[in-house]
Amino acid sequence: MAGKVRFGIIGTGAIAVLHAEAIMALENAELVAVYDKVTERCRAFAEKYHVRAVDDFDAFLSDKTIDAVTIATPTGFHGEVAIPAARAGKHVLCEKPLDVTLEKADAIIQECEKHGVVLSAVFQSRFAKNIQLLKKTVDEGRFGKIVLVSTQVKWFRSQEYYDSATWRGTWALDGGGALMNQSIHTIDLLLYINGDPDEVFAYTGTLTHDRIEVEDNACAVVKYKNGSLGVVEASTSCAPGFPRRIEISGSNGTAVVEDDLIVRWQFVDEQPEDEEIRLKGAVSEGMKGGSGDPMSGVSHEGHRRQLADMVDAILAHKDPLLSGREGRRAVQLICGIYESARTGKPVKF
Numbered sequence: 183m184a185g186k187v188r189f190g191i192i193g194t195g196a197i198a199v200l201h202a203e204a205i206m207a208l209e210n211a212e213l214v215a216v217y218d219k220v221t222e223r224c225r226a227f228a229e230k231y232h233v234r235a236v237d238d239f240d241a242f243l244s245d246k247t248i249d250a251v252t253i254a255t256p257t258g259f260h261g262e263v264a265i266p267a268a269r270a271g272k273h274v275l276c277e278k279p280l281d282v283t284l285e286k287a288d289a290i291i292q293e294c295e296k297h298g299v300v301l302s303a304v305f306q307s308r309f310a311k312n313i314q315l316l317k318k319t320v321d322e323g324r325f326g327k328i329v330l331v332s333t334q335v336k337w338f339r340s341q342e343y344y345d346s347a348t349w350r351g352t353w354a355l356d357g358g359g360a361l362m363n364q365s366i367h368t369i370d371l372l373l374y375i376n377g378d379p380d381e382v383f384a385y386t387g388t389l390t391h392d393r394i395e396v397e398d399n400a401c402a403v404v405k406y407k408n409g410s411l412g413v414v415e416a417s418t419s420c421a422p423g424f425p426r427r428i429e430i431s432g433s434n435g436t437a438v439v440e441d442d443l444i445v446r447w448q449f450v451d452e453q454p455e456d457e458e459i460r461l462k463g464a465v466s467e468g469m470k471g472g473s474g475d476p477m478s479g480v481s482h483e484g485h486r487r488q489l490a491d492m493v494d495a496i497l498a499h500k501d502p503l504l505s506g507r508e509g510r511r512a513v514q515l516i517c518g519i520y521e522s523a524r525t526g527k528p529v530k531f
């Protein structure tokens with residue numbers, strides 16, 4: 183490895199493009215090979231990025247020139263490839279969500295821990311500067327007692343999007359809909375910033391898409407362990423799609439973030455730096471979510487920052503910011519929301 187981590191990508195579909203660009207943008211990382219179970223797709227991707235296409239998964243895993251893998255297969259196959267990769271001694275960067283159930287996510291975490299490989303669960307939005315600032319400000323206690331922490335993810339996905347691959351919109355391979363696929367990024371941010379949930383009650387519905395199994399709308403009320411309350415609104419029916427919104431209010435102040443922008447930053451004890459935070463916070467870093475289209479306007483910058491953190495963790499033998507256990511938190515809350523909607527009862531964590 184000697185100062186550089188050599189990567190292979192598993193699954194060469196839509197998001198794999200950002201993986202390749204992010205790896206290639208790092209000085210201490212190198213993309214060496216790719217594997218996809220559809221050979222022609224794998225070869226075309228390899229040709230585009232001038233790397234090796236490996237047609238056989240066992241050969242890919244036993245390739246000693248690959249130190250780490252990134253996983254970009256449909257969600258329900260993450261464990262199927264992550265677990266053999268960990269057993270082969272490869273470090274693992276796994277796309278969101280870790281897998282479609284908590285049990286399957288735990289199996290990945292356990293296997294990576296057992297084999298001493300780094301596992302990093304992708305939630306690239308955590309690496310946005312305004313999110314880091316919000317997290318730090320909450321941790322410093324500037325908001326006073328946190329009372330309400332809510333999010334609106336009024337996104338849009340067409341029926342054509344769901345029809346574009348057989349796994350989309352299925353319980354077995356997508357694990358859920360507006361929550362498990364799209365809003366999970368924002369739910370991760372709520373948990374990262376405000377801590378774990380205590381209890382949730384929720385309704386979900388499939389309101390505008392005919393040919394999906396999963397929910398396209400959800401509304402949940404959450405009680406957090408720190409005593410604060412909040413609402414999660416999640417949708418893939420709200421055309422044309424709007425920036426995701428996070429609102430945090432405490433006894434001493436309120437902040438509102440839309441995509442990667444700070445749109446409200448107000449405290450009872452206004453400080454000299456607050457005006458500068460508002461001005462700088464209104465400038466995008468280009469780390470938007472895909473509100474109307476999964477890939478439009480989405481840059482590789484978030485993945486680059488997450489991969490940089492993972493490479494540092496591998497080289498320095500430490501935990502990444504987004505370990506598997508961190509990645510598990512949003513899956514746990516979303517599974518609780520689904521259980522509440524199914525049973526009509528609150529779910530305690």
Ligand SMILES: NC(=O)c1ccc[n+]([C@@H]2O[C@H](COP(=O)([O-])OP(=O)(O)OC[C@H]3O[C@@H](n4cnc5c(N)ncnc54)[C@H](O)[C@@H]3O)[C@@H](O)[C@H]2O)c1
Nearest residue numbers: 193194195196197218219220254255256257259277278347
């Ligand atoms: N972080 C983000 O913002 C973000 C954005 C989009 C997708 N994702 C996640 O990335 C994953 C992939 O999504 P996508 O939109 O790129 O899907 P996609 O359908 O475009 O691509 C999936 C690829 O995996 C291949 N594949 C399927 N099973 C495989 C297996 N067992 N082994 C090897 N290859 C296999 C398919 O042939 C296909 O090329 C999902 O888990 C999704 O949730 C994350």
